[in-house]
Structure formats: C-alpha cells, structure tokens
Amino acid sequence: MNTRFTHHFGVAQPIVQAGMSWASSNAALPAAVSNAGGLGVLAAGPMFIDDFRQALRALKQATDRPFAVNVPLYRPQADEILDIVVQEGAPILIASQGGPRKYIERFKSAGIKCIHVVASEQHALKALEAGVDAIIAVGGEAGGHPPPDQVSTLVLVRAIARAAPGAILIAGGGVADGAGIVAMLALGADAVQLGTRYMATREAGVHAAYKEKVLAAGIADTRLVGRELGPIRMIANDFSARYLESEAGGDDLAARRALFAQSSLKLAALDGDVDNGKIEAGQSAGLIDDLPGAGELTARLIAECGSALSRLSEFDIALESGLKRRLQGVL
Numbered sequence: 001m002n003t004r005f006t007h008h009f010g011v012a013q014p015i016v017q018a019g020m021s022w023a024s025s026n027a028a029l030p031a032a033v034s035n036a037g038g039l040g041v042l043a044a045g046p047m048f049i050d051d052f053r054q055a056l057r058a059l060k061q062a063t064d065r066p067f068a069v070n071v072p073l074y075r076p077q078a079d080e081i082l083d084i085v086v087q088e089g090a091p092i093l094i095a096s097q098g099g100p101r102k103y104i105e106r107f108k109s110a111g112i113k114c115i116h117v118v119a120s121e122q123h124a125l126k127a128l129e130a131g132v133d134a135i136i137a138v139g140g141e142a143g144g145h146p147p148p149d150q151v152s153t154l155v156l157v158r159a160i161a162r163a164a165p166g167a168i169l170i171a172g173g174g175v176a177d178g179a180g181i182v183a184m185l186a187l188g189a190d191a192v193q194l195g196t197r198y199m200a201t202r203e204a205g206v207h208a209a210y211k212e213k214v215l216a217a218g219i220a221d222t223r224l225v226g227r228e229l230g231p232i233r234m235i236a237n238d239f240s241a242r243y244l245e246s247e248a249g250g251d252d253l254a255a256r257r258a259l260f261a262q263s264s265l266k267l268a269a270l271d272g273d274v275d276n277g278k279i280e281a282g283q284s285a286g287l288i289d290d291l292p293g294a295g296e297l298t299a300r301l302i303a304e305c306g307s308a309l310s311r312l313s314e315f316d317i318a319l320e321s322g323l324k325r326r327l328q329g330v331l
C-alpha cells in the first residue's frame with residue numbers, strides 16, 4: 001500500500017506500532033515491526049538514560065529499515081533523551097504531551113523527521129504550523145492517554161482530515177485489524193497507529209499477567225480513570241473500581257489525586273500486579289485474542305487489509321463514489 005506516509009518516511013506499509021511505555025521500551029518489538037515493513041517505535045517514556053542509549057543502539061543494529069523514537073516531552077530528563085536521539089541519529093522522532101517548538105528546529109537541521117501526537121484540530125494545525133512532517137491523531141477508544149474530551153477516533157480523524165487536508169495524518173485509537181486500518185484510510189488517514197494490538201505480541205515488554213488481562217478483556221471492559229488528572233484508559237481492576245468509587249462518592253480532587261498516585265503502569269507492566277496497577281489498554285483489547293510475534297502480526301495486518309478492500313469492491317455502487325478513488329489511490 002502506498003500513501004503519502006509511505007512515500008515521505010520511506011516505510012513500506014502505512015502501519016505504525018505505537019510507542020508504548022514498557023511495552024515498546026526495548027529494541028525487540030520495534031525491530032520486528034520495522035523488519036516486517038511497518039514503522040517500529042522505541043518508547044523512551046520510562047527508560048533510564050543509559051538503558052535508552054543502549055536500546056537505541058541495539059535497534060539500529062537490528063534493522064536497516066526506518067524506525068522511530070517516542071519521547072513524551074513532560075518526562076523528567078526529556079532534554080537528555082532528545083540529545084541522545086540527535087547524537088545517535090534516529091531517523092524519526094515521535095513527540096507527545098507537549099508542544100513541538102521545544103525541539104523542531106534542532107531536529108529538522110539534524111535531518112530527523114518529526115511526527116507530533118495531537119488530540120484536536122487546533123493542536124494539529126499548531127503542530128503543522130511549527131513545521132512537523134506529520135501528525136498522529138489518537139481518539140477516545142485508545143489505551144494509555146486518550147484525548148481529555150474523549151472524542152472518538154471515527155470523529156476526530158475525520159475532523160482533522162478536513163481541517164488539514166494537506167497534512168500527512170496517522171490515525172490511532174481502537175484499530176486492531178486490517179478492516180480498522182482500511183476504515184482509517186477511507187476517513188482520510190495516510191497511515192494507522194496500533195498500540196493495544198502490538199502489546200499483545202510476544203516481543204512486548206510487559207508482564208505475562210498483563211498480556212493475559214488484555215487477551216481476556218471484552219470491548220466494554222476498559223475504564224477511564226483520572227478525568228481531571230490527565231485521563232487514562234485501562235482494563236477494569238480493583239484499582240479502577242476504588243478510583244471510580246471515590247469519584248462517584250464525591251471525594252475532593254486532592255484525595256483522588258493521592259489515590260491515583262498510589263497506582264502506576266509500572267506496577268502492572270513490570271511487577272505484574274494486575275489488581276492494583278494501571279493496566280493501560282484500549283477498547284480494542286476486546287478484539288484481540290492471540291499473542292503472535294510482532295513481525296507475523298504485521299504481515300497478517302497487511303493481508304487483512306487486502307481482504308477488507310476486496311470486501312469493499314463487492315459494493316459496486318458505493319465504489320462509484322469518491323471512496324473508490326481514494327482506496328484505488330492507496331492500492
């Protein structure tokens with residue numbers, strides 16, 4: 001499949017493995033995805049500086065295809081992490097949770113392509129104005145940090161595609177298979193980012209108990225916790241029940257903040273405490289029931305796109321429309 005994304009970034013397929021703290025904070029997952037023709041992403045979020053440098057070097061050794069590094073700009077020592085990305089020469093930066101002005105000039109002059117994660121049309125236009133190469137729009141279904149206003153992927157991606165038709169747009173949140181990918185391309189995206197789906201792979205660096213929770217979850221088994229604190233979507237457990245009870249019971253913000261801080265992604269992802277940790281995952285957990293290798297999964301997603309497109313080709317009337325032209329452009 002060829003899109004503006006594949007042309008601009010030199011990636012064979014319009015498929016991005018989302019940067020996920022812990023899950024993709026290792027070389028193995030992004031290397032497997034990049035080697036299979038997608039864009040693998042190393043997540044710097046929770047990593048110690050030296051571990052990050054080592055993982056980046058290992059990733060460069062493990063693939064000669066493009067890959068990206070995800071840096072949440074709010075993390076402590078973000079500047080040191082950004083320095084290492086420039087020194088070591090990663091081809092693509094994906095920045096989230098902060099504005100692009102912090103890094104854009106330096107990265108562009110170092111020849112590093114920049115992608116920025118956004119949650120609204122306004123943020124998308126601002127990031128594009130600052131000069132990013134592409135934007136990632138993540139909707140309310142997503143695992144991790146969905147947009148605070150919870151607008152769904154279906155609506156958010158369409159709104160951004162309309163607001164910025166010239167931009168290279170990557171869509172995420174709730175996509176778990178080829179039908180989801182083709183749907184996003186039809187909405188106006190040039191590529192798709194999948195998080196929860198890639199967490200349920202052998203290479204993902206989270207505890208086995210975490211992966212079991214993702215496989216067992218149904219589509220209605222996630223909860224949104226921390227509405228005023230930077231909400232996260234996670235699989236329901238004892239912690240989410242305690243938190244939501246506190247919210248419903250009218251506890252004040254300070255009490256809820258204290259409760260929120262007692263739990264963490266690390267507790268679930270590293271220590272395997274899936275009762276008290278934050279099992280960050282999206283609604284698409286309910287569409288996932290196996291644990292393939294990440295390379296095998298990437299190949300399967302590409303094959304599924306073919307099936308989804310041929311299903312559409314059966315709808316002769318619909319395909320006379322602009323949709324047909326759009327999908328033919330992709331093929």
Ligand SMILES: Cc1cc2nc3c(=O)[nH]c(=O)nc-3n(C[C@H](O)[C@H](O)[C@H](O)COP(=O)(O)O)c2cc1C
Pocket residue numbers: 018019020021023043045070072095096117138141142143144145172173174175193194195196197199280281282283284
């Ligand atoms: C466990 C987990 C950790 C995440 N960590 C990060 C992160 O460190 N940086 C980031 O920009 N996004 C992070 N995200 C969000 C993903 O990059 C992506 O936007 C989201 O997973 C897409 O939605 P999906 O899970 O429905 O596919 C995380 C998501 C999950 C599920």
